[in-house]
Amino acid sequence: MTDNLIDKAFATHPKPDSEAKKRALALALMEFDAVQETQALEKQATDTQPAEGPAAQKDPAPQKKLSGLQGFLAWLRLMGTHNPNRTDSMNGNAFTFAQKKLLISGLATCSLAVVGVLLFQQMPLHTSSSMRDDLAMSKEVRRPEAAAGADQAVEEIIVTGARELEIAAQYSPAEPMVIAEQQAMSAKRAQETARLAMPASPMPSAAPASDLAVVPPPSEFRDRFAEFQENSVKAVSEEPVSTFSIDVDTAAYSFVRRNLNNGYLPPKDAVRVEELINYFDYQYPVPSDKATPFLPSVSVMDSPWKTGNKLIHIGIKGYQLPASAIPRSNLVFLLDVSGSMHSPDKLPLVQQSMELLLNNLQPEDTVAIVVYAGAAGTVLEPTPVKDKQKILRAVQQLQAGGSTAGAEGIQRAYELAEANFDSKAVNRIILATDGDFNVGPTGDSDLQTLVERKRDQGIYLSVLGFGQGNYQDAMMQTLAQHGNGVAAYIDTLSEAQKVLVHEATSTLFPIANDVKIQVEFNPATVAEYRLIGYETRALQREDFNNDKVDAGDIGAGHSVTAIYEITTVGEGKPLLEPSRYATEKTRPADKLGDEYAFLRIRYKLPGEKQSQLIEKPISASQSITLDKVAPGSLQQEAGFATAVAGFAQLLRGSHFTGDYSYDDVIALAQKTKGTDDYGYRTEFIQLVRKAKLAKAM
Amino acid sequence: MTEADDIRLAQQGDRAAFEALLSAYYDTIFRFAYKWCGSRADAEDVTQQACIKLARTLTQFRFDSAFTTWLYRLVINCAKDWQRSQSRHWGDDRPGEVVALAEESDAQDNPAETNIYLQQVLGILDDMAEGFKETALLVHGAGLTHAEAAGVLSIKESTVSWRLHEIRKQLLLLQTSSAPLQEARL
Numbered sequence: 084m085t086d087n088l089i090d091k092a093f094a095t096h097p098k099p100d101s102e103a104k105k106r107a108l109a110l111a112l113m114e115f116d117a118v119q120e121t122q123a124l125e126k127q128a129t130d131t132q133p134a135e136g137p138a139a140q141k142d143p144a145p146q147k148k149l150s151g152l153q154g155f156l157a158w159l160r161l162m163g164t165h166n167p168n169r170t171d172s173m174n175g176n177a178f179t180f181a182q183k184k185l186l187i188s189g190l191a192t193c194s195l196a197v198v199g200v201l202l203f204q205q206m207p208l209h210t211s212s213s214m215r216d217d218l219a220m221s222k223e224v225r226r227p228e229a230a231a232g233a234d235q236a237v238e239e240i241i242v243t244g245a246r247e248l249e250i251a252a253q254y255s256p257a258e259p260m261v262i263a264e265q266q267a268m269s270a271k272r273a274q275e276t277a278r279l280a281m282p283a284s285p286m287p288s289a290a291p292a293s294d295l296a297v298v299p300p301p302s303e304f305r306d307r308f309a310e311f312q313e314n315s316v317k318a319v320s321e322e323p324v325s326t327f328s329i330d331v332d333t334a335a336y337s338f339v340r341r342n343l344n345n346g347y348l349p350p351k352d353a354v355r356v357e358e359l360i361n362y363f364d365y366q367y368p369v370p371s372d373k374a375t376p377f378l379p380s381v382s383v384m385d386s387p388w389k390t391g392n393k394l395i396h397i398g399i400k401g402y403q404l405p406a407s408a409i410p411r412s413n414l415v416f417l418l419d420v421s422g423s424m425h426s427p428d429k430l431p432l433v434q435q436s437m438e439l440l441l442n443n444l445q446p447e448d449t450v451a452i453v454v455y456a457g458a459a460g461t462v463l464e465p466t467p468v469k470d471k472q473k474i475l476r477a478v479q480q481l482q483a484g485g486s487t488a489g490a491e492g493i494q495r496a497y498e499l500a501e502a503n504f505d506s507k508a509v510n511r512i513i514l515a516t517d518g519d520f521n522v523g524p525t526g527d528s529d530l531q532t533l534v535e536r537k538r539d540q541g542i543y544l545s546v547l548g549f550g551q552g553n554y555q556d557a558m559m560q561t562l563a564q565h566g567n568g569v570a571a572y573i574d575t576l577s578e579a580q581k582v583l584v585h586e587a588t589s590t591l592f593p594i595a596n597d598v599k600i601q602v603e604f605n606p607a608t609v610a611e612y613r614l615i616g617y618e619t620r621a622l623q624r625e626d627f628n629n630d631k632v633d634a635g636d637i638g639a640g641h642s643v644t645a646i647y648e649i650t651t652v653g654e655g656k657p658l659l660e661p662s663r664y665a666t667e668k669t670r671p672a673d674k675l676g677d678e679y680a681f682l683r684i685r686y687k688l689p690g691e692k693q694s695q696l697i698e699k700p701i702s703a704s705q706s707i708t709l710d711k712v713a714p715g716s717l718q719q720e721a722g723f724a725t726a727v728a729g730f731a732q733l734l735r736g737s738h739f740t741g742d743y744s745y746d747d748v749i750a751l752a753q754k755t756k757g758t759d760d761y762g763y764r765t766e767f768i769q770l771v772r773k774a775k776l777a778k779a780m
Numbered sequence: 781m782t783e784a785d786d787i788r789l790a791q792q793g794d795r796a797a798f799e800a801l802l803s804a805y806y807d808t809i810f811r812f813a814y815k816w817c818g819s820r821a822d823a824e825d826v827t828q829q830a831c832i833k834l835a836r837t838l839t840q841f842r843f844d845s846a847f848t849t850w851l852y853r854l855v856i857n858c859a860k861d862w863q864r865s866q867s868r869h870w871g872d873d874r875p876g877e878v879v880a881l882a883e884e885s886d887a888q889d890n891p892a893e894t895n896i897y898l899q900q901v902l903g904i905l906d907d908m909a910e911g912f913k914e915t916a917l918l919v920h921g922a923g924l925t926h927a928e929a930a931g932v933l934s935i936k937e938s939t940v941s942w943r944l945h946e947i948r949k950q951l952l953l954l955q956t957s958s959a960p961l962q963e964a965r966l
Contacts, residue, residue, distance in 0.1 A: 088897060088900075088901065088951050089901055089916065089920045089947070089948075089951065090920060091894060091897045092894070092897035092898040092900065092901035092902075092920075093815055093898070093901075093917075093920050093921040094894050094897075095814070095815070095894045095895065095898055096811065097810070097811065097814045097820060097823070099806060099807050099810040099811075099827075100820070100824065103810075103824040103827070103828070104803075104806050104807075104810075106828065107806065107824070107827055107828040107831045107832075108799065108802055108803060108806065108831065110828060110831065110832055111798075111802055111828075111831035111832050111834060111835045112795065112798070112799060112802075112835070114832045114835035114836060115795060115798050115835040116795070118835060118836055119793045425821070426821060
C-alpha cells in the first residue's frame with residue numbers, strides 16, 4: 084500500500100519543455116566553450132592575449148570567462164559540501180593531490196605544444212586548440228536546424244520583431260558597463276543574468292504561438308476579473324442621457340492578446356471593449372495649445388453589424404507636450420518580488436521594462452525602488468537618472484522570493500515619494516506586480532482609500548501588470564483608476580516598449596484630469612442607443628457636473644475613443660417595444676431636428692479644482708462612409724476603432740452583433756489600418772485570425 | 781558512434797559531441813529533477829544548472845563507473861544546491877507555495893492526483909534525514925536497482941534497502957495514523 088503511494092507519486096512523466104531544453108543546451112554549450120577557452124588561456128599563462136570568440140558571442144564573453152574560470156578551478160578542489168551520510172560527492176573519487184599535480188603539468192605541456200602549432204601557423208589566437216577546426220565543421224553541420232529554429236521565431240514576431248531589434252539597439256550602450264560591474268558578482272549570479280540577457284527566449288511572445296494547438300488553456304483560471312454585464316440598449320424616451328468616465332487603460336488588450344497567442348479565447352470578463360479600442364493610437368485632430376488640452380472629433384456612420392443602425396464615434400486626442408514643456412519626474416517603483424514573480428515573464432520582464440524606461444528619462448529625473456515580498460524594503464533611495472549605473476545595478480540585483488506584503492510596500496513607496504515631493508514635477512508611483520497583495524490588512528477598499536488620499540496630495544499611481552495564472556485584474560484596475568494612473572498589462576518586451584517608451588509621455592504626464600463624457604440623445608431622431616464598452620466606467624447623470632467625483636485622466640498625446648450604436652426613429656428596427664402609456668409631449672423644437680445628440684465633455688486642467696466644459700452637437704451632417712478611406716482621415720481612424728469594437732464584442736459573445744464575423748473584422752481592419760508605423764494594427768489583424776482559429780477548436 | 785566515444789570526444793573539447801550527449805540526457809535529467817522539485821519551473825532551473833555543471837566537469841569523468849551513475853551524482857548535487865538556496869530564500873512559507881505552483885503549472889502533463897501524491901511524498905522525504913530523498917528517487921523515481929543506487933550514492937546496498945524500508949515505515953505511519961494531517965497537507 085505504501086509502495087503504492089510512492090509509485091503513484093513518481094508515476095508522473097512530465098514532458099520536458101523544448102524551449103527550456105534549448106535554453107539549457109545553449110547555456111551549457113556557452114559554458115563548454117568558456118571552459119575550453121579558459122583552459123587554453125590557463126595553460127599558456129598568458130593573459131595578454133585577448134580571447135576573441137566568434138563575433139556573435141562577443142557580448143557575453145566577459146561573463147563567460149568568469150564563470151568558466153570558476154568552472155575550471157572547481158575540479159581542483161574538493162567540493163565544500165558537508166556530507167554527514169557518507170554520500171560521495173562527485174569529486175571525491177580518490178583524487179590525490181599528486182595526481183592533480185601530474186594532471187596540471189600534463190595540461191601545461193600540452194598547451195605549450197598547442198602554442199607552438201599556433202605560432203607556426205602564424206594565426207591569431209582565436210581557437211583554444213586545433214580541435215576548434217572540428218568545432219567549426221560541426222557548427223556548419225548544425226547550422227541548418229539552428230536556422231530553422233530561428234525562422235520559426237521570426238515567423239511569430241513578424242510584427243514585434245522590428246521593435247525587438249530597436250530595443251536591442253537601445254540596450255547595447257549600457258550593456259558593457261553593466262557587465263563589467265557584474266564581473267564582481269558571483270558566477271551563479273552571472274549565469275542568471277546571462278539567461279535574462281538571452282534574446283527573446285524567455286519572452287512568451289517569441290515562442291508560444293508558433294503552434295496554436297499546442298498549449299491547452301489552464302484547467303483553472305486564478306486570474307481575477309471583475310464581472311460586468313454588457314451595456315444594453317436604452318430607450319431614449321426613458322433615459323435620454325448617458326454619462327461615463329473616460330478610460331485610458333490598455334491592460335485588457337494585452338491580456339487578450341496573450342491568451343490568443345497561446346491559442347485560446349480569453350475569459351469574457353477580461354475583455355473590456357473600451358480598453359481594446361483605446362489600446363491603439365488614433366490620428367484625431369490635435370489642439371494647438373495647452374489651454375484646450377484636447378479636441379473631440381465626432382462622426383456618424385452606418386453600423387456594420389446591424390443594418391439600419393448607426394454608430395456615433397467620439398474621438399478625443401490629447402495635446403502633445405513639446406519636449407521643453409515636459410516636467411521633471413519623481414518616480415518611485417514599487418516592485419513585487421514575491422515568490423509568485425519568479426517566472427521569466429514576470430520579474431525579468433519587469434527588470435527589462437525598467438531599463439527601457441530609464442533610457443527614456445531625463446538626467447534630472449529621480450528614481451527610487453521599493454520592493455515588497457515577505458517584508459517591504461527600500462532597494463534604492465531616490466537617485467537622479469544621471470546616476471544610471473547605480474539604478475541599473477539595483478535593478479539587476481532584484482530576486483524573487485517570499486510572500487507578498489503589498490500594503491506595507493505601498494506605504495513605503497508613498498513615504499519615499501513624499502520625501503522627494505516636488506510640486507512642479509510629476510510625482511508618480513509605478514507599481515509592477517502580478518497582482519498579489521495578500522499579506523497584511525489589505526482589502527481592495529482600504530488600499531483604494533490610501534491611493535485616493537495620496538492622489539489628492541499630488542502623488543499618482545500607475546500599475547503595470549505582469550504574468551498570468553494569478554493576475555488580479557480587478558484590484559489593479561481599482562488602484563490605477565483611483566490613483567489617476569494607467570493600468571497596463573505587460574506581456575512582452577515590445578509591450579513594455581510601447582507603454583514605457585513610445586507612449587511614455589502619455590503614461591507619465593497628465594494634461595487633463597477627471598474627464599467625463601455625457602451624451603444627451605434627441606428623442607425626435609433617436610429611438611434607442613447603446614454605449615459600446617465602458618461598462619465599468621459608468622457614472623450617474625448627476626456626477627457629471629459634480630467636480631468632486633473622480634474620473635479618468637488623459638495623458639499627453641493620449642487618444643480616447645467611445646462608440647455609441649443608435650437606432651434612428653423611422654429608419655432602424657428598434658429592439659425595445661414602444662411604451663403604450665407614454666405621452667408624446669417631449670417633442671423638441673424643429674430647428675434641432677437634424678441633431679442626433681449633444682455631446683458634453685468635462686475636464687480639469689492639472690492642479691485645478693474647477694472643471695471646464697466642451698460642448699458639441701452630433702448631427703446627421705457629420706456622416707461618413709467607409710466606401711473610400713483616405714489615409715490619415717477621420718474615416719480611417721473611426722473605421723479601425725469600429726473594427727476593434729466589433730472584435731471585442733465578438734470575443735465577449737455580445738448579443739448585439741448579429742451575423743458580424745471575424746472575417747468582417749479582418750476586412751474592415753485591413754481597409755483602415757493605414758500606415759501603421761509600429762505595426763500594432765497589423766498585429767491586431769493577426770490576433771483576429773488567431774481568435775478565429777481558437778474559436779473553431 | 782557509441783556513447784563512450786561521445787564522452788571522450790567531448791572531454792577533448794568536441795562541441796558537437798558534447799551537444800549530442802547533453803541532448804540525449806536532458807530528458808533523463810529533467811525527469812529526475814522534476815521528481816525532486818515537484819514543479820516544472822524549478823525542475824527546469826535545476827536541469828539547466830546540471831547541464832552547465834556538466835559542461836564544466838565532464839573532464840573529470842574517468843570511466844571508472846557507468847556514465848549514468850556519475851551523472852546522477854552530479855544531478856543530485858545540483859538538486860541539493862537548489863534545495864539549500866530555496867530554504868534560504870523562502871523561509872517557512874515554502875511548502876504551501878510549492879503545492880500551489882505545481883498544481884498550476886503541471887495540470888497539462890499530469891493528472892492532479894499524481895501531483896498531489898508527489899507533493900505529499902516529497903513533503904515527507906524532505907523532512908527525513910539527509911540521504912533518504914535521493915535514495916527514494918533513484919530507486920522509485922529513476923528505476924535503478926538497489927545495487928545501482930548504492931553505486932551512485934557510494935553506500936552499501938544494504939543501506940539503500942534499509943533507507944527504503946524506513947521511508948516505507950514513515951509513509952505507512954502517515955497513511956494510517958493521521959488522516960487529518962494528510963488532508964491538511966493536501
